Amino acid sequence: MTFLRQPTRAGVRDAAAKVAAILPPTPLIVAEVHGTPVAFKAECLQPMGAFKLRGAWHRLTAIAAEDRAKGVVAFSSGNHAQGVAWAARRLGMPSVIVMPSDAPKVKRDATLAMGAELVPYDRKTESREKIAAHLAHARGAVLVPSFDDAWIIEGQGSAGVEAAKQAESIGFGAISRVVTPCGGGGLAAGLALALPDAAIVTAEPEGWDDMARSLEAGWIEPVRDDPPPTACDALQTMRVSERTFEVLARRDARGVAVSEEEVRTAQRRAAAKLRLVVEPGGAVALAALLARRVEPLPGTLVLLSGGNTDMADYAHVLADTAHASLAEAL
Amino acid sequence: MTFLRQPTRAGVRDAAAKVAAILPPTPLIVAEVHGTPVAFKAECLQPMGAFKLRGAWHRLTAIAAEDRAKGVVAFSSGNHAQGVAWAARRLGMPSVIVMPSDAPKVKRDATLAMGAELVPYDRKTESREKIAAHLAHARGAVLVPSFDDAWIIEGQGSAGVEAAKQAESIGFGAISRVVTPCGGGGLAAGLALALPDAAIVTAEPEGWDDMARSLEAGWIEPVRDDPPPTACDALQTMRVSERTFEVLARRDARGVAVSEEEVRTAQRRAAAKLRLVVEPGGAVALAALLARRVEPLPGTLVLLSGGNTDMADYAHVLADTAHASLAEAL
Numbered sequence: 218m219t220f221l222r223q224p225t226r227a228g229v230r231d232a233a234a235k236v237a238a239i240l241p242p243t244p245l246i247v248a249e250v251h252g253t254p255v256a257f258k259a260e261c262l263q264p265m266g267a268f269k270l271r272g273a274w275h276r277l278t279a280i281a282a283e284d285r286a287k288g289v290v291a292f293s294s295g296n297h298a299q300g301v302a303w304a305a306r307r308l309g310m311p312s313v314i315v316m317p318s319d320a321p322k323v324k325r326d327a328t329l330a331m332g333a334e335l336v337p338y339d340r341k342t343e344s345r346e347k348i349a350a351h352l353a354h355a356r357g358a359v360l361v362p363s364f365d366d367a368w369i370i371e372g373q374g375s376a377g378v379e380a381a382k383q384a385e386s387i388g389f390g391a392i393s394r395v396v397t398p399c400g401g402g403g404l405a406a407g408l409a410l411a412l413p414d415a416a417i418v419t420a421e422p423e424g425w426d427d428m429a430r431s432l433e434a435g436w437i438e439p440v441r442d443d444p445p446p447t448a449c450d451a452l453q454t455m456r457v458s459e460r461t462f463e464v465l466a467r468r469d470a471r472g473v474a475v476s477e478e479e480v481r482t483a484q485r486r487a488a489a490k491l492r493l494v495v496e497p498g499g500a501v502a503l504a505a506l507l508a509r510r511v512e513p514l515p516g517t518l519v520l521l522s523g524g525n526t527d528m529a530d531y532a533h534v535l536a537d538t539a540h541a542s543l544a545e546a547l
Numbered sequence: 548m549t550f551l552r553q554p555t556r557a558g559v560r561d562a563a564a565k566v567a568a569i570l571p572p573t574p575l576i577v578a579e580v581h582g583t584p585v586a587f588k589a590e591c592l593q594p595m596g597a598f599k600l601r602g603a604w605h606r607l608t609a610i611a612a613e614d615r616a617k618g619v620v621a622f623s624s625g626n627h628a629q630g631v632a633w634a635a636r637r638l639g640m641p642s643v644i645v646m647p648s649d650a651p652k653v654k655r656d657a658t659l660a661m662g663a664e665l666v667p668y669d670r671k672t673e674s675r676e677k678i679a680a681h682l683a684h685a686r687g688a689v690l691v692p693s694f695d696d697a698w699i700i701e702g703q704g705s706a707g708v709e710a711a712k713q714a715e716s717i718g719f720g721a722i723s724r725v726v727t728p729c730g731g732g733g734l735a736a737g738l739a740l741a742l743p744d745a746a747i748v749t750a751e752p753e754g755w756d757d758m759a760r761s762l763e764a765g766w767i768e769p770v771r772d773d774p775p776p777t778a779c780d781a782l783q784t785m786r787v788s789e790r791t792f793e794v795l796a797r798r799d800a801r802g803v804a805v806s807e808e809e810v811r812t813a814q815r816r817a818a819a820k821l822r823l824v825v826e827p828g829g830a831v832a833l834a835a836l837l838a839r840r841v842e843p844l845p846g847t848l849v850l851l852s853g854g855n856t857d858m859a860d861y862a863h864v865l866a867d868t869a870h871a872s873l874a875e876a877l
Contacts, residue, residue, distance in 0.1 A: 244574050323819070386571075489858050492592055492596055
């Protein structure tokens, strides 16, 4: 049930106005990386801990009043689920989330706490797409994809509109480059539309860098079989979509991959220097800069896209300073 | 060398304007504590990780142009030092910091990184007041106290002016009560001046709750001999000052004490739910609410005053979930 509307810059501006009406901007924090001032967009400080409520809000508010009582359905391992549940609760709509039974408990609990109904599925034997489509059909509810959707892309792009305004107002100046975590590419594509004069760099975990390889190849390359384990649960997308890929390819975006160790170092530096709790998938763009997989340049915007992480794992990451070679870079 | 000027509300407003000219407001984050929405002022997100640059900026900018080259001297175990060093560097002034030789390395390094000259002293055998006064006299530099000073109090109060504006603009409404960490009382007194209609509650670690006991007694009671060890290094002040005490006593402020365990729980909840790294001393006000030593009421502002903490200690705190009894309160 693909909707063919393409995301537009006007749509991003509309989303930004809608988001600004209900949420204060997340902080834009300037700090030096390898000696160059860089602007960090702290989306981990959103009420549900990630940027995902932007797209969800833009999408759900576009549902006609008479259809709202039937609710929405989404499938997601975490942050998208929370974003949809958050927006649905705010609009007084029911929400159903199809979530893998092995999703991090912190994300499951948080989604339940936001009043969503959870439908668990087995990652190995069941298709979440089919379960979600069936549920949506049975209830007459709207299926809300996590990235392959014009509204979702536009909504995520509102972070770029917000950041550009903040960068001007605090004297950081124009944003000439964006480095952003990338799963399915919804946030990256939205930022590309929001910031037409900026170079776009996507960051992904090694082995999950299908957007990087796709942009390099000029067509969509899925994640290869048997990808390595990664702590970046929010970025485990097997294939980007035509919609997100096209937006990025048209803009000559490029992608970089970071190692698990680089992600962990980035989480530690974000805690020590920015005083922010950032989840693994939310830290990949910072990791790319710290590891110089992207050179820090003036005018760079870095997305810290989420902060929902298991505290036991997080404590373990902070305690491990054995490989702190990038420690002084931020 | 006591300066007799008393802090005023007009001075706080002046400080707020001066701070607003150089720093974006720190976020005001609304989250529920025991089911009641409370506004958190995230001063841990200041560039040097604590509110202290507010007072330092207000004080240093009041130094006459012809005296600035002689610099400033401060004694502090950490955050005040960094605040003074930050403001001095920004104004192109030299700064000397008298710091205990056993101060946390993270604070020592950060102060050095801001271009300050460090003069270590032995907490047990030397008087930091004497060393600092001697240095200031010898250099013709201005001694910048950490709390017993009208400018410092007014400067710290700028956080309250900022928070009140933000609370109105995001629909939180008027601030009717403030719960704040308290060492020497500079921040608490400043907030009292900034928010004349709010009830003021100070929070201190158990055994270091001299402000609470002083407010109860009606005169200044110092910390008793042999106070217990505390993780709250930023709040280890042996005696509050007449200036801070009087402001608070006149406002019928009251104080509460929190246990070390309550502080640690608050640090963990701030990480998990607010995605903020808060140091022990910065978490005491949140701890007081979580432990219901102060009942959460609508209109409550909670200061998260700093986030400069040793990462190894912090990792240890986050890993310890054995006593997570307050876990669901925030």
